[in-house]
Amino acid sequence: MTQTTQTETGHSLAMPDGMQGFVKDWSSDQRAFKNVPWGKAMMWIFLLSDTFIFSCFLLSYMTVRMSTTVPWPNPSEVFALSFGGDPIPLILIAIMTFILISSSGTMAMAVMFGYKRDRRKTAILMLVTALFGASFVGMQAFEWTKLIVDEGVRPWSNPMGAAQFGSIFFMITGFHGFHVSVGVIFLFAIARKVWRGDYDNETPGFFTSRKGSYESVEVMGLYWHFVDLVWVFIFAFFYLW
């Protein structure tokens, strides 16, 4: 049996079965991934590389948590917050997580409206996403301040136990927060371009002289979902373990 594959040219190619078909598919003419624009392919590969960075960070975290002999502080106590009454464990983190995941939702909607060439809705949804992101970073700043000022945690020491607790916390959440901040900046920039209609008019980029296209919105979305996904892992490993 031979399968046929449809490419956008409407031309069908004969495909052998099994392993050979797999190879043939990958090695096919001109593009390995049909209908995947360059920007999107690049973002996927970048994210793969970035995944390795975050994996190394998280594995390092697990290693030092095991190598230190000083007890690890209990995260649900450290990250508790009280609004007048009893402290509620992990409440701030829960809100932050909720916000970031909501922002993934608005981002996905922005991508959808981008496909529909709905300039206004796309731009507004991207702005909302950016604001969610900015408030996430803001809350992170609040959390850092609380840890540093109230609890006396420092990168090199920690009154509640292992010094590595503070080191790794500031490093990993800092690196993630940096990712979010970069994302927010790009969200604003791309939202502005959408709003101005650069993608409808195919305005060339300043440095690249490439035609602008709504593809950028989707590429931005990939990055944003990734940052969100990474947070889920950080959340699980850091706050729930």
Added chain:
Amino acid sequence: MVDAAHDQVDFVPPAEVGEMELYHPKSWLTKYVFSQDAKVIAIQYSFTAIAIGMVALVLSWMMRLQLGFPETFSFIEAEDYYQFITMHGMIMVIYLLTALFLGGFGNYLIPLMVGARDMVFPYVNMLSYWIYLLAVLVLLASFFVPGGPTGAGWTLYPPQAILSGTPGSEGGILLMLISLALFIVGFTMGGLNYVVTVLQARTRGMTLMRLPLTIWGIFTATVLALLAFPALFVGAVMMTLDRMLGTSFFMPGIVQFGEQMQYGGGSPVLFQHLFWFFGHPEVYIVALPAFGIVSDLISVHARRHVFGYRLMVWAIVIIGALSFVVWAHHMYVSGMNPWFGFFFATTTLIIAVPTAIKVYNWVLTLWRGNIKLTLPMLFALGFIVTFVNGGITGLFLGNVVVDVPLSDTMFVVAHFHMVMGVAPILVVFGAIYHWYPKMTGRMLNVPMGQIHFWITFLGAYAIFLPLHYLGFLGVPRRYYEMTDTSFIPQSAETLNAFVTVIALIVGVAQLVFLFNIGWSMVKGKKSGPNPWRATSLEWQTATTPPGHGNFGPTLPVVYRWAYAFGLPGAKDDYVPQNMHPDQVAIGDTADLSGTAAQPAE
């Protein structure tokens, strides 16, 4: 034969995508300095890499002077020696070879060989070079800060790398770590370009299985780099924090000068894992492009198709994948769990299988080929011999019981210089002799090239063979001097002096090469567009050197693989990849499939 059974030739599907618009520079500055053209970026990368490589070469002379004639040179103190070792190793591996193979050859050859007008993201590609340059400058700056560059060894193992006993622990180590992080950022920008260009921007008819092996090597190496550098990046960030903020990621409790330091609870072995998770793939980041280039060099210069093309591609891919699961063979003496040693020794020996396949295939390509001893061919042959040599000592060191006594001796130094020092450098030279005509339109001078080859090749053996023997005697690596050590015979000193003299001669031979590059640019014989009568696309460009956009008004269409040499019935002994099947034959007898590449015996 199965081997020759290759893609059907004539079928070229219609274009799937329209052409991307190209960036056109308007001023001299954007054309030659802040250029977005991959060819200019390639040349910028190459010159920067070779310039910093010269620094590493000079450092190797200094080390050899000290080893050959200990207690003679007052300007080389023990601290200096460690700094020389560290900077020499790091520069050679990363700032020279990685940058040259991927940033240099990758940029020049990928768009040309896959039939693209440029890289997919020229602007990002340009940034890649400038960040690389910044990384190099930061690295060089460390020679001028108080305390000098770091002397921690190129492996930068903590805790010693950042403690005050080690030279350069003041500023040098920080600049090294920052420079590495910058290098990785810059490389990532370029690397994404190389990968996406190969995957998504090939010309019509250029399926992945018709790519020249050079591209396969560079492509796979880039993927490895994108996945391996993150580990080094993370290690560098964490060590920077240990040094700057006093965190203890890698630092156990330490007593220095009778005082308990504030460090404690970290894991030094963690750094070793991170470092070698990067470090071993790094060997293949340097080796795979060399593999690919050598395959093409011997095919062109022996007028014969590469033997077992598909197998060669698979071998590259499999070696690349396996290289991620062997890293701890560098850590047999680190005190990790012995079971790990068992696992990593096994994987290390398995990797020898695809590697051996490649060597057999090179030899079988040469077998009954019409071998022309041109300069690229000489260097390619030199590579094969040297690589086998270094590979075999690698099998020794891959076994735990053999490695434990040999670890940290000159035997290891000899091994890795053979396999990832000399061998890839020979390919770099071969590749430059091969592609220089395309870059400049002129041939490199042959007599000078021959002098360069023979001195470098024989010299490399005269330098590194004795080091194997010194290693067996027990001469440790990274030792400033060994005078009056009871277990080392007097004759070892004579040998060391001999090695030093040869190393200096080899060094001077490189100056001949550099002179040749400059001289031939002006005085070299005109080469014409395709002096080697090669088949791949870069030789079929409209102008030489290729202009902006590479291919003139229309992109080439590819009808066959890059190894169509000696087709029966064809009018030439080579058929370019983009020659239309109708033009190949003299009569009707030609086998247009381009697959029966075996010349009639």
